[in-house]
Amino acid sequence: xxxxxxxxxxxxxxxxxxxxxxxxxxxxxxxxxxxxxxxxxxxxxxxxxxxxxxxxxxxxxxxxxxxxxxxxxxxxxxxxxxxxxxxxxxxxxxxxxxxxxxxxxxxxxxxxxxxxxxxxxxxxxxxxxxxxxxxxxxxxxxxxxxxxxxxxxxxxxxxxxxxxxxxxxxxxxxxxxxxxxxxxxxxxxxxxxxxxxxxxxxxxxxxxxxxxxxxxxxxxxxxxxxxxxxxxxxxxxxxxxxxxxxxxxxxxxxxxxxxxxxxxxxxxxxxxxxxxxxxxxxxxxxxxxxxxxxxxxxxxxxxxxxxxxxxxxxxxxxxxxxxxxxxxxxxxxxxxxxxxxxxxxxxxxxxxxxxxxxxxxxxxxxxxxxxxxxxxxxxxxxxxxxxxxxxxxxxxxxxxxxxxxxxxxxxxxxxxxxxxxxxxxxxxxxxxxxxxxxxxxxxxxxxxxxxxxxxxxxxxxxxxxxxxxxxxxxxxxxxxxxxxxx
Numbered sequence: 001x002x003x004x005x006x007x008x009x010x011x012x013x014x015x016x017x018x019x020x021x022x023x024x025x026x027x028x029x030x031x032x033x034x035x036x037x038x039x040x041x042x043x044x045x046x047x048x049x050x051x052x053x054x055x056x057x058x059x060x061x062x063x064x065x066x067x068x069x070x071x072x073x074x075x076x077x078x079x080x081x082x083x084x085x086x087x088x089x090x091x092x093x094x095x096x097x098x099x100x101x102x103x104x105x106x107x108x109x110x111x112x113x114x115x116x117x118x119x120x121x122x123x124x125x126x127x128x129x130x131x132x133x134x135x136x137x138x139x140x141x142x143x144x145x146x147x148x149x150x151x152x153x154x155x156x157x158x159x160x161x162x163x164x165x166x167x168x169x170x171x172x173x174x175x176x177x178x179x180x181x182x183x184x185x186x187x188x189x190x191x192x193x194x195x196x197x198x199x200x201x202x203x204x205x206x207x208x209x210x211x212x213x214x215x216x217x218x219x220x221x222x223x224x225x226x227x228x229x230x231x232x233x234x235x236x237x238x239x240x241x242x243x244x245x246x247x248x249x250x251x252x253x254x255x256x257x258x259x260x261x262x263x264x265x266x267x268x269x270x271x272x273x274x275x276x277x278x279x280x281x282x283x284x285x286x287x288x289x290x291x292x293x294x295x296x297x298x299x300x301x302x303x304x305x306x307x308x309x310x311x312x313x314x315x316x317x318x319x320x321x322x323x324x325x326x327x328x329x330x331x332x333x334x335x336x337x338x339x340x341x342x343x344x345x346x347x348x349x350x351x352x353x354x355x356x357x358x359x360x361x362x363x364x365x366x367x368x369x370x371x372x373x374x375x376x377x378x379x380x381x382x383x384x385x386x387x388x389x390x391x392x393x394x395x396x397x398x399x400x401x402x403x404x405x406x407x408x409x410x411x412x413x414x415x416x417x418x419x420x421x422x423x424x425x426x427x428x429x430x431x432x433x434x435x436x437x438x439x440x441x442x443x444x445x446x447x448x449x450x451x452x453x454x455x456x457x458x459x460x461x462x463x464x465x466x467x468x469x470x471x472x473x474x475x476x477x478x479x480x481x482x483x484x485x486x
Contacts, residue, residue: 004421009036011262013102015420026116027345027424030355031340032102034257041258045187046268047178048194049255051329053248054276055197057140057302058481061240062277063285064300070237071224074217074285079163080234081281085239085274091249091403091469092273093103096265099165099253102420106251107344108336110402110422113476114441115408115434121344122441123401126250129395131359133247135367138175140303141326147307148319161374166438167372175327176360179335180353182259186331193328200321201283204302208286211293236464237472242465245273246399251337335359397464401444401472406436408473413480440476444468 015021015033041049054482060314066077071467098109106126110119145167150157159166178185224233249413252269259265284302291299295308306318339355364371372378422428444467451461460467 006420011101012036014040021421021424024426025348025473026426028343028351030352031105031108031343033348033420039103039258039260041187041264041267042260043264043271046259046265047272048190049332050269050272051194051197052190055201055280055325056137057326059277060284060302061279061300061374062281063215064288066237067223070240071218071222071233072237072262074220075221076222076234077237078282078285080203080237081241082274082278086244088242088245088249089269089273090284091407092252092269094407095249095403096148096252096256096413097262097416098418099256100259100265100432102418103257104423105257105340106253107258107340108423109253109406111430112414112418113434114176114407114437115431116428118433118438123341123344125398126247127341129247130338131362132331132366134359135363136336137167137330138172138363139367139370141171141323143303143441144322144326147303148316151312151315153288161376164374165371172360175330175335176356178327178331179339179356190328190332193324194260196321197325200318200462201280202478204283204287206303208294209292211290217289234377239463239465243395246395246403246465248333248484250399251402254336254340272434318472344349398436398462400465400468401441405440405476408476412477429451436479437477439479440472443475444471
């Protein structure tokens with residue numbers, strides 16, 4: 001058998017795969033390290049990726065989530081959104097480093113800290129969350145398709161909920177098709193969508209601004225008891241907003257593996273994320289406040305709001321833009337990661353195409369109750385909006401420890417040096433299960449479960465991403481102190 005080797009090309013490390021790696025059950029071409037000539041994403045592509053992901057329906061509703069669920073004023077909510085996205089840049093940039101240097105996706109990076117087989121546990125946690133978000137975003141995309149067709153056909157409009165379900169599956173197919181075509185297809189979509197989405201945002205502001213009093217909006221008192229501590233409510237909301245992109249702070253190597261330099265991935269993320277998130281969330285707050293004057297009732301969902309415009313031309317144009325916006329978010333944020341995660345379980349059996357299909361099917365199952373409700377086959381009081389609002393803190397408590405462990409492992413324990421061929425081998429120098437990784441993960445998770453079930457240590461759950469990432473990283477550091485000092 002030929003042995004694998006590595007070649008250093010500037011700041012990159014490239015794998016020259018031999019038979020020992022290619023024949024391994026832990027390797028396939030889709031999760032193999034990218035070659036240097038495949039690393040073509042420049043700063044503008046990374047920035048466009050974030051613009052495409054950040055401009056979406058859930059971002060639009062964040063201001064409303066913080067004011068309604070977390071008791072913040074509009075001004076406090078917008079500051080929480082901006083600060084949270086500055087904070088989440090730290091794990092995003094740091095966890096992107098091994099992806100850019102070695103060209104490896106998120107599941108392979110995890111093999112260093114959780115073990116060759118053990119990496120599947122955090123992978124599946126991340127995958128399940130992504131599949132849930134995929135279902136939610138596909139629901140929004142399906143609604144946009146339904147409203148688009150309804151604007152041009154009264155017959156389609158009469159379908160009601162059935163039309164929304166058909167729209168769901170049309171959008172579902174489009175999403176899967178884009179990702180199956182590969183990373184270059186995603187790059188082209190994001191690059192095309194970013195300027196169009198910015199224009200939509202500007203257009204909506206021009207439409208709504210004359211009807212919204214920004215001064216009155218900012219002066220509105222917060223929805224919390226007068227004697228309540230500001231900091232408790234603010235940091236609870238801040239934790240939820242960090243949790244919004246806690247998912248991508250883990251699997252950012254899935255994209256940074258295509259960056260043409262570390263500088264590009266850093267600058268692209270700084271340019272693309274915080275400002276876009278802040279501005280689009282602010283737009284959501286303004287439009288929601290102006291909606292009674294615009295359409296006669298309070299509407300917090302941009303798709304439903306635009307659907308009430310009495311102009312088929314603008315409805316059709318707006319729905320096309322929203323479909324592109326939701327598509328650009330869904331493909332990058334919610335399909336790429338679980339596709340790679342499912343491949344990590346059995347790379348020889350699950351290709352990129354099969355991983356995409358599995359992701360799509362799980363997303364349908366997770367949204368099955370909502371689809372059946374739209375068909376009027378079941379009755380349920382659970383809304384999609386409350387679903388994603390309520391789990392922001394919950395899943396950030398699970399993902400925080402993983403982020404902390406990954407950062408400590410790469411920068412402190414491994415000192416930015418990985419054995420690239422060994423990450424893909426059956427008989428590897430890396431353990432099948434890395435005990436220190438699981439101890440560092442399970443202790444914060446156990447404390448979270450205690451907080452949720454007993455009410456004790458409620459602060460640990462309320463600030464879940466911060467407490468989880470710091471404690472997980474600290475435990476992992478202590479358990480590897482001999483390696484670090486050696």
